[in-house]
Amino acid sequence: MTDTGTALVADEQAADSRAVARTRMDRAINLAERFGIFAAWIVVIVVFGAIEPSTFLTLATVRNIVGSDAVLVILGLGLILPLTAGEYDLSIASILALSSVTTAVLNANDGMPIIPAVIIGIALGAFTGLVNGVIMVYFGIESLIVTLGMSTVLGGLVLWMTNALTISGVSSGLVSAADHTIAGVPLVFVYALVLTIMLGYVLHYLPAGRRVLFVGRGREVARLSGVRVDRVRLGVMVTAGLLAGVAGVLYTGVSGSANPTAGATLLLPAFASVFLGSTTITPGRFNAWGTIVAVYFLATGTTGLELLGVSAWVEQLFYGAALIGAVIIRQLVRRRITSGPRRARVPAQATAQ
Amino acid sequence: MVTPPAGMDVRRVGDDGSADTGVPLVRLRRMSKRFGATYALRDVDLELRGGEVHGLVGANGSGKSTLVKILSGYHDPDPGAIAEVGGEAVDLPLRPAVLDAARIGFVHQDLGLVSELSVLENLWLTRISQMHVPLLPWRDLKRRGAEILRQYRVGLDLDASVTELSQAERALLAIARAAATVDGRLADSADDAEGRNAPGVLVLDEATVFLSAIHRELLRRIVAHVTAADGAVLVITHDLDEAVTLCDRILVLRDGRAAALVERDQADRAALAGLIVGQTVRPASVDGDRPADGLDAGSGGAVSRPVTVEVSGMSSVRHGVSDVSFRASPGEILGFAGLAGSGFDQVVSLMFGARRAEGGSLVVGDWQSPLPDLEPPAAIRAGLAYIPAGRGSEGLLLDLSVEENLLSQVSDQYLRRGFLRHRRMQARAQQLVKDFDIRCRGVEVACAELSGGNQQKVLLAKWLESRPIALLLVEPTQGIDVGARAMIWAKLRELAGSGMTIVCASSDHEELAHLATRVLVMQSGRVITEISGPTLTKTAITAACLA
Numbered sequence: 071m072t073d074t075g076t077a078l079v080a081d082e083q084a085a086d087s088r089a090v091a092r093t094r095m096d097r098a099i100n101l102a103e104r105f106g107i108f109a110a111w112i113v114v115i116v117v118f119g120a121i122e123p124s125t126f127l128t129l130a131t132v133r134n135i136v137g138s139d140a141v142l143v144i145l146g147l148g149l150i151l152p153l154t155a156g157e158y159d160l161s162i163a164s165i166l167a168l169s170s171v172t173t174a175v176l177n178a179n180d181g182m183p184i185i186p187a188v189i190i191g192i193a194l195g196a197f198t199g200l201v202n203g204v205i206m207v208y209f210g211i212e213s214l215i216v217t218l219g220m221s222t223v224l225g226g227l228v229l230w231m232t233n234a235l236t237i238s239g240v241s242s243g244l245v246s247a248a249d250h251t252i253a254g255v256p257l258v259f260v261y262a263l264v265l266t267i268m269l270g271y272v273l274h275y276l277p278a279g280r281r282v283l284f285v286g287r288g289r290e291v292a293r294l295s296g297v298r299v300d301r302v303r304l305g306v307m308v309t310a311g312l313l314a315g316v317a318g319v320l321y322t323g324v325s326g327s328a329n330p331t332a333g334a335t336l337l338l339p340a341f342a343s344v345f346l347g348s349t350t351i352t353p354g355r356f357n358a359w360g361t362i363v364a365v366y367f368l369a370t371g372t373t374g375l376e377l378l379g380v381s382a383w384v385e386q387l388f389y390g391a392a393l394i395g396a397v398i399i400r401q402l403v404r405r406r407i408t409s410g411p412r413r414a415r416v417p418a419q420a421t422a423q
Numbered sequence: 424m425v426t427p428p429a430g431m432d433v434r435r436v437g438d439d440g441s442a443d444t445g446v447p448l449v450r451l452r453r454m455s456k457r458f459g460a461t462y463a464l465r466d467v468d469l470e471l472r473g474g475e476v477h478g479l480v481g482a483n484g485s486g487k488s489t490l491v492k493i494l495s496g497y498h499d500p501d502p503g504a505i506a507e508v509g510g511e512a513v514d515l516p517l518r519p520a521v522l523d524a525a526r527i528g529f530v531h532q533d534l535g536l537v538s539e540l541s542v543l544e545n546l547w548l549t550r551i552s553q554m555h556v557p558l559l560p561w562r563d564l565k566r567r568g569a570e571i572l573r574q575y576r577v578g579l580d581l582d583a584s585v586t587e588l589s590q591a592e593r594a595l596l597a598i599a600r601a602a603a604t605v606d607g608r609l610a611d612s613a614d615d616a617e618g619r620n621a622p623g624v625l626v627l628d629e630a631t632v633f634l635s636a637i638h639r640e641l642l643r644r645i646v647a648h649v650t651a652a653d654g655a656v657l658v659i660t661h662d663l664d665e666a667v668t669l670c671d672r673i674l675v676l677r678d679g680r681a682a683a684l685v686e687r688d689q690a691d692r693a694a695l696a697g698l699i700v701g702q703t704v705r706p707a708s709v710d711g712d713r714p715a716d717g718l719d720a721g722s723g724g725a726v727s728r729p730v731t732v733e734v735s736g737m738s739s740v741r742h743g744v745s746d747v748s749f750r751a752s753p754g755e756i757l758g759f760a761g762l763a764g765s766g767f768d769q770v771v772s773l774m775f776g777a778r779r780a781e782g783g784s785l786v787v788g789d790w791q792s793p794l795p796d797l798e799p800p801a802a803i804r805a806g807l808a809y810i811p812a813g814r815g816s817e818g819l820l821l822d823l824s825v826e827e828n829l830l831s832q833v834s835d836q837y838l839r840r841g842f843l844r845h846r847r848m849q850a851r852a853q854q855l856v857k858d859f860d861i862r863c864r865g866v867e868v869a870c871a872e873l874s875g876g877n878q879q880k881v882l883l884a885k886w887l888e889s890r891p892i893a894l895l896l897v898e899p900t901q902g903i904d905v906g907a908r909a910m911i912w913a914k915l916r917e918l919a920g921s922g923m924t925i926v927c928a929s930s931d932h933e934e935l936a937h938l939a940t941r942v943l944v945m946q947s948g949r950v951i952t953e954i955s956g957p958t959l960t961k962t963a964i965t966a967a968c969l970a
Contacts, residue, residue: 275842277834284831287820294777294817295831296803404822 103353103403107346107360111367118374125377129254136259137249139369141166141321143262145336146343146361147269148313151306153344153356154273156286157213159310161202163340164224167333169195169318171228174237174328177244184241191322192315198224199311203304213307221333228330238327248323258320262362265313270358282306283355342389343368346396353403368392446510447472448624448655449494449525455501456489463489464500465679471655473622476646478670479659482699482965484931485676487659488532491628494657495529496522509621526623526654528604530630532763534597536585543568543581546600550609571608575599576641590743591634595641601625602645605654622654629659629763643669661762663692663969677701696969700962729753729922730788730806732893734774737783737794742769744780745948751893751924756915758939759928760964766948768812768928771895775802775809777817787893803832808891810882812898814875818882821871825863826852828870828881832889859884860910876907883911893924900934912938932964944968 118126125131145166152159173191176182182190198220205216248258273279284292285302293299322328346368347360372385449471456464464486471477481487492498496517506513508525529535536545544551546568551559568581577599579592588596603609605623625646631639646656646669660666666673667690675682675698682698735748744766751757761767773780776797783794787805802809811817819828829852830837837844837851852866859880863873870878879900886894899915900908915938919925929935935942941955944967952967 271842277838277843280827280831280834280843283823283827284820287823288816290817291820294775294799294809294811296800298800 099406100353103349104351107350107363107367111363111370114367114370114374118370118377122374122377126374131373131377133251133254133256135366135369135373137256137324139365140256140258140262141317141324142336142339142343142369143362143365144265144313144317144320145340146347146365147262147265147358148310148317149340149344150269150273150356150358150361151282151309152213153348154286155282155303155306156289157206157303157306159199159202159217159307160214160337161198161217161221161224162310162314163333163337164221164228165195165198165311165314165333166318166321166336167228167328167330168198168224169315170322170328170332171231171237171318171330173244173319174240174322175231177241178237178239184243187241188244188319191319192312195315195318196308196312199308199314200304202311203307206307207300207304213303221337225333228333232328232330234330236327236329240322240326240328244319244323245326248320256324258324261316261320265316266358266362273355273358338386338393339365339368339389342393342396345400346392349396349399349403354400364396445473447507448509448622449527450505450507451490451493452505452507454490454493454504456486456493456498457501462679464493464676467674467676467679467681469494469657469674471624471657473653473655474650475671476650476656476658476669478666478673479657479676480661480663480666480673480695480699481676481682482932484678485699486679487676488628489679490676491529491531491626491657491659493517494527494626495531524621526605526607526621527626528601528623529626530594530597530601530628532629534593536593536597538585540585541581542572542579542583542585542588542596545585545596546571546581546603547609548600567608571599571603574608575602575645591638594630594634595638598627598630598642598645601627602649605649606652622652623649624654625649625656627656627658627660629661631660631662631665639665661969663695666690666695667692675699696966699969700965726753726892726918726922727890728788728806728892730892730924731786732774732807732924732926733786734770734794735784735786737770737773737780739769739773739778739780739782741781742766742773742778743948744769744773747783747945747948747950749943749950751926753922753924754919755941756919756925756927756939758935758942758964759926759945760930760932760935760942760968761945762968763930765945765968767943767945768897768930770945771897771926771928772809772811774926775799775807775895777809777811803889806892808886808889808894810886810894810896810899812901814878814882819870819878819885821878822869824867825856825861825870825873825881826866829855829866829885830888831885855884855888859914874904874907876903879903879907879911883914887918891923893926894918896925896927896929898929898931899927900929900931908934932961932968935959935964936961944970946970 145162148162149159169191172194173184173187176187176190177184202213202216202220205211206213248256250257252260273282281292281297281302282305284295284297285299289299292302321332343364344356344361346364347362348354348356349360350363351357351360368389372388375384375388376382447470449469451467451469454464454467454469455462467486467490469477469479469490479487479490489498493500493504493515494517496519499516504515506515506517508517508521513521537548540548543565547564565581572579572581575598577595579588579596585593585596600609602625605625607621607623627642627646631642634642646658649656658666658669670690671687673685673690673695675685675695677699678701682701685695685698731750731752733750737747738745743764747766747770749757759767759770769778772778773783773794774785776794776799780794780797785792785794785797787807790805792801792805799809815821820831826849830848834843834848837848849866855861856863856866861873861877861880861884863877870881873881883899894915896915900911903911912934915925915927919940927935927938936959939959941953942959942964943950944952944954944964946968952970954963954967
């Protein structure tokens, strides 16, 4: 063999070993990305546990976290489909408030039996989602603007329905359907878990879930591949409204009353959880399991802070920072996914058409 | 009737010979540009003298746009190149400040307009980005903008959004903007402009494609106006008549090299066409190069249902296609060729419903649809597959994995008892990666990571998975390496051999000569020539496009 031949072989071997090293490195990074949140979670638990062992490390705290944030899980799940399809639903928390208040008003004030009241509450959520979707698709308006407007409209509607007062006296049937515990686990958490499994199944195991993803990652490509893009966009908004409706009804059940301002405080935590969730389990994609984990990770943090006696404003700080941090991590993950070794880095040229 | 724009002197300065002396306004020497292993441009000189109209012609891929991009400072030429502006050596790549000082104004092929902005904003686009003032002097800009449009006789509303303009009006806006740059009317203030009297250079890159005869006349006046002020005009065009009537000298590029520099008195259409295609181009379809019909169906397997695809009366004002009818038979590769703007590529996208035609109908076997109602899902159900020119923007989801892209058309088939069979899908994707020789680190990596050629293979494989009976392609091998190109060509022939009907629009005439059984050449939205049989060569296609 000639010298150059040997050199070539040596080069190839070096390249091979580099490739192996890179693969190993990739795998490590991949694992860290997917499950890093659990490590962070453990750290949070250990820290608060060490500071506040008597109050933080109790079953009551765990039960409190699990129960009170199950509604947030469902709301977050509602955001996953629109976000995957590249749409924003800023009205989702207001839909929750609408459904919550509607069920409470119909049942407590108007004396309607609880089951039809619940059905109407949920249906109203889905209908609002449909209205969002129709406006988006038929008038060609950005979801961000449509749902921003819708959110304020619903906010006003809810204040009108309740005279800005909390509605109490909701049927105990709904309360126990939400808050009853089985082996210490509140039912509302079971619902959240079931919905997580269902959404995870849709996204991962159904062709429909893939189509939603295609629309989100390239609307024109999806259209030319035969996906009925408008139908998908309409569908995700209806699903978001439906899940928000379910969350709203359960919210009424958990608290036994309907608070007209509930919507305002849940919107940001829901977005923070979904975006944080998209950096874990299947990094770079909005996913159901990531969302439920993120909700409880964030809830652990806020509960710990509350127990420390920190003022309520810290919670806002915490969720806001979590959202921004999650979005940054998500961006980094996506950049890593889409910038392979062979991709030439072309300088951005002036986009002029 | 168009009258000469106010204040424009249509006298040709070149006529008295005075402009030929003196220093050239711009001189580019030994320009080479290599992309990978191929030279897009090799050792080309370009000299623009005051008072002259200089033409630049050549077939697609001859290096015209590379040369223009060097002139606009977008490309940095390979080492060894020398540039002089106004007799002084300047650094390469050419910097915006140098271009500004020399008053070089461009009308690019894509016009360089921002469609969401108004006419006024587009007019001042570059200038605004360079202004360092706390408040933009809108009133002043508007007054001067109106003056510019009046000066060049461009009747546009300054407040109109560019989206509302027709293609021709957009071109006129871009031309007015470039002319104003050359005249110094876009300089910081009007006084300043009169002070500096350096002649400028107007570069027109396929600026007339969308213009009507009247508008072309207007453009001629603007050209005359620039040369009258001792400026130079560089005209890049496919229209040889235009080149002959307009230009004093014409540089012909072929395969990246300067084939000839033709003086005005020696220039005629036939001579130019001969220089563009070259005398020595061999017919691409030599014996043995092309598999015999019906053979070579081996690995692909026969198409389930051979069909004839027929289009009749296809029309779309919006996409520049009028009354196009044709028929493609099973086993045939029907090619479409034409210059940019001729509609040759639109025909194929209209056939799939990718864009909407305003009239006509499509027949695929015993299925038919009026074209205005055609949507991609229906076209897919009818057995069509569409491979668009934009791999990233229309064909593939670049940040999704190779597997997801490969199986995007067929995921329904992997649903068993309510669950997608992920392991099977992965295995199938791996098989496809092997069959189509797609080079990637694994089927789970993002498509963005792949080279252009491999992305194109993914795109082809993705659509073939849906078992189409007819395949529609636009620029199937644009911008990809030789190996991938050969592989895709072989695949297409194999598919045709197995009875598939293939319609392919390409501006690569070598490709059409190599692949197609028949080529329809388009001009101004109509089919003007059909080439087939032994006369089907690269040269013949290019010549027909330029006819």
